[in-house]
Amino acid sequence: MDQKPPRQRLVIFLLIIVPTLLFLAWSQASFNLRFLSPSNAQQAFVLIALSILIFFAFVIFALILVRTLLKLYVERRQQQLGSRFKTRMVAAFLGLSLLPVCFLFAFAYGLLNRSIDKWFGAPFEVMRKDASEIVHQLELEEERHALRDAGQLASNAELVEDIAREDAARLNPLLARQATDLGLEAALAFDSRGDLLARAGNPVPADSDIRRLIPAIRSATTPPEGLAARWASAQSEWILAARPVQGPGGARLGTVVNVRRLPPAISGIVQEAQHEIDKYDALNRERKIVRLNYLAALGLLTLLILFAATWFALFLSKQVTVPIQALAEGTHEVSRGNLRFEVKAPASGELRVLIRSFNEMTRQLQESRRALERAAKELQRANRELEERGNTMEAILENIPTGVISFDREGQITRVNSTVERMFPRAEAKSARNLTDLFSAEDARDITHLFRRAARQGVITRQMEIDLGGRKAAVALTISSIRARHGAVGSVLVLEDLSELLQAQKAAAWQEVAQRLAHEIKNPLTPIQLSTQRLQRLIERQGPSPLDGRLARTVEESASLISREVTTLKTLVDEFAQFARFPASRPVPFSLNAIIEKALRVFDGRLSGIEVHQQLAADLPLIQVDPEQMKRALVNLIDNAAEALEQALPREIWIRTALDAEREVVEVVVADSGPGIPPDAKEKLFLPYFSTKHRGTGLGLAIVSRIIAEHHGSIRAETNRPAGTRFIIELPVAVQGEMMNPEL
Structure with missing residues (x-):
């Protein structure tokens, strides 16, 4: 058998203990049972604790009831499974319980009001007033008796004479006899100042108590008929009476006070009657509180009944909704593919049969699923092979140096690889949908013509010069039409940038030409230079020439001119030879910023009027570089920038370094504010023997390009x-292996 949950056990415990406590409190308040009446502080504390416990029980039951109803309301709003059934059950039980409970509450409350009104009705009020009057008359009679005795003392001639003389020795025995x-x-006898002269009899009450009860003694204002007062102790009750003592002529001599004990029978009756009257008055004043206490007890009983009805309704509804929720959860799990799920909710009767049938169904579905999984594994293996092939092709497309653009049958671009994104601006390449989004109108027209030919021939290849990202480049285009059984499904355009290849071919050709020119020109230059030098030495040794002076000067000037021009031509030939026999670089890990600073020191004092701006990144890593060759390349670029600024205003040079961590390259920018380079000359800048300067050899930027390459x-x-x-120069960052092995 399933064990009850802790919350259910707590509710059952409260349903048993709270009515018991409520009955005990109601019995004590209604019947004044002696065994429940507190006779000492400990029992009173127990009853107070019991009352507090009942109050907290009322609050707890109210909170639990409100929480239960709110929870049911939230479940209904969230349309949880079983919430409507729970709501109907609770509404039905509350409806069946509310009518008799409200009737009982109204009847009990009316009966309570009538009982309280009868308790404090006219007969009881008359009896209270009569008893109070009787007690008052008894007290007045005792006071009058005491005043008569005080009058006898005040009229005693011997006592008056002793008080007048203030003779305490005679007063004491006289007061004792009286x-x-x-x-x-x-x-007691007091003088006119209110001071005690003599006292006889019981020392209780004390003199101070007498002066406090009859303050007229000290002020000498006691009226002729006297004053009376009552004084009570824990054991007895006394009547105090004071009368003034007057001498001949009406002079006030002092005051006499007598103390009379009330008879024990009268004192007991008076105290008991007064106590009951006080209790009645207190109850009369607390009538509303009594009514509220009974009303609270009735409210707690009503709330307890409603709570019990609600809890019982929820208990019965859970016997149905819990198995249904478990079945719904099982259905949800099965719909998600979890066929191992088994419903284990407690149920009985038809619901238990339903749960067993559901679990049997899931077991059968699980067996069918295993058979399907075995068949699906073979299909997955085949799909995995196809996927691996597709991933391989994808990796190849993303890593090959040629650009690949795929088109659908309508000619719309469906995909471009990363090389195309590097050839064109990345934003344009990613958002391109037509040829005109990437190529110029003229290039797009030519490529469209090639697409038509490829549709007829299948594959076509052409070499064209097109605009790639703002620069003219020689490109090899290959267009292939993709066909399936039902016809063409698209096409592929392959772009291969041949600019660097053609430039390398031109550089190699010029290198060969330079080598041959240097060899062919240098051979005749040597004898020409030697002959010229020999002619100059001959003229110098002969002294004054017998020849005509004009002829001698002409010969000497011609020889000097030939020697200078041969030297210039030899320098040019040496540069050709150096370009042809460029030394191999020796890269080592080095700081690019340090190389730039060395290159700038070459121009110390030589860049007058030119403002140089340096923006060198501090986080640059080391690069594999030949410091001397890279310094030579930077010196060449800075020198070209300085020459371009001869006729420019303002005259500024910017040198900037930066790290592109994503591409793993270091970028160097050398910029000037000169007149710029014509667009048609940009593609030829790095070719040998091309120069925009009048006296340039055209080898400076070619050497720079070769060093960078x-x-x-x-x-x-x-x-x-x-x-x-x-x-803009871009150099790869040195990896750890290259830094350790510079020769790699």
Whole structure:
């Protein structure tokens, strides 16, 4: 058998203990049972604790009931399974319980009001007033008796004479005799100042108590008829009476006070009657509180009944909704594919049969699923092979140096690889949908014509010069039409940038030409230079020439001119030879910023009027570089920038370094504010023997390009904004293995 949950056990415990406590409190309040009446502080504390416990029980039951109803409301709003059934059950039980409970509450409350009204009705009020009047008359009679005794004392001639003389020795025995004769507890004599002269009899009450009860003694304002007061202790009750003592002529001599004890029978009756009257008055004043206490007890009983009805309704509804929720959860799990799920909710009767049938169904479905999984594994293996092939093709497309653009049958671009994104601006390449989004109108028209031919022939290849990202480039285009059984489904355009290849071919050809020119020109230069020098030495040794002076000067000037021009031509031939026999680089891990600073020191004092701006990144890593060759390349670029600024205003040079961590390259920018380079000359800048200067050899930028190429980098020229030209060098970052093995 299933064990009851802790919450259910707590509810059952409260349903048993709270009515018991409520019955005990109601019995004590209604019947005044002696065994529940507190006779000491400990029992009173127990009853107070019991009352507090009942109050907390009321609050707890109210909170639980409200929480249960709110929870049911939230479940109904969230349309949880079984919430409507629970709501109907609770509404039905509350409806069946509410009518009799409200009737019982109204009846009990009306009966309570009538009972309270009868308790404090007219007969009881008359009896209370009569009893109070009787007690009052008894007290007045005792006070009058005491005043008569005080009058006898005040009229005693011997006592008056002793008080006038303030003779305490005679007053004491005299007061004692008078107190005995009159049956007084005590007798006291005070002078006119209110000071005690003599006292006889019981020392209780004390003199201070007498002065406090009869303050007229000290102020000498006691009226002739006297004053009376009552004084009570824990054991007895006394009547105090004071009368003034007057001498001949009406002069006030002092005051006498007698103390009379009330008879025990009368004192007991008076105290008990007064106590009951006080209790009745207190109850009368607390009538509303009594009514509220009974109303609270009735409210707690009503709330307890409603709570029991609600809890019982929820208990019965859970016997149905819990198995249904478990079945719904099982259905949800099965719909998600979890066929191992088994419903284990407690149920009985038809619901238990339903749960067993559901579990049997899931077991059968699980067996069918295993058979399907075995068949699906073979299909997955085949699909995995196809996927691996597709991933391999995807990796190849993303890593090959040629650009690949795929089109659908309508000619719309469906995909471009990363090489195309590097050829064109990345934003344009990613968002391109037509040829015109990537190519110029003229290039798009030519490529469209090639697409038509490829549709007829299948594959076509052409070499064209097209605009790639703002620069003209020689490109090999291959267009292939993709066909399936039902016809063409698209096409593929392959772009291969041949600019660097053609440039390398031109550089190699010029290198061969330079080598041959240097060899062919240098051979005749040597004898020409030697002959010229010999002619000059001969003229110098002969002294004054017998020849005509004009002829001698002409010969000497011609020989000097031939020697200078041969030297210039030999320098040019040496540069050709150096370009042809360029030394191999020796790369080592080095700081690019340090190389730039060395290159700038070469121009110390030589860049007058030119402002050089340096923006060197501090986080640059080391690169594999030949410091001397890279310094030579940077010196060449800075020198070209300085020459371009001869006729420019302002005259500024910017040198900037930066790290592109994503591409793992270090970028160097050398920019100037000069006149710039014509667009048609940008593609020829790095070719040998091409120069935009009048006296340039055309080898400076060619050597720079070769140095950068040997360092596995790239260099390009762009238009600077707002004016001038900027050269951008990109060099790969040195990895750890290359730093340890510079020869790799």
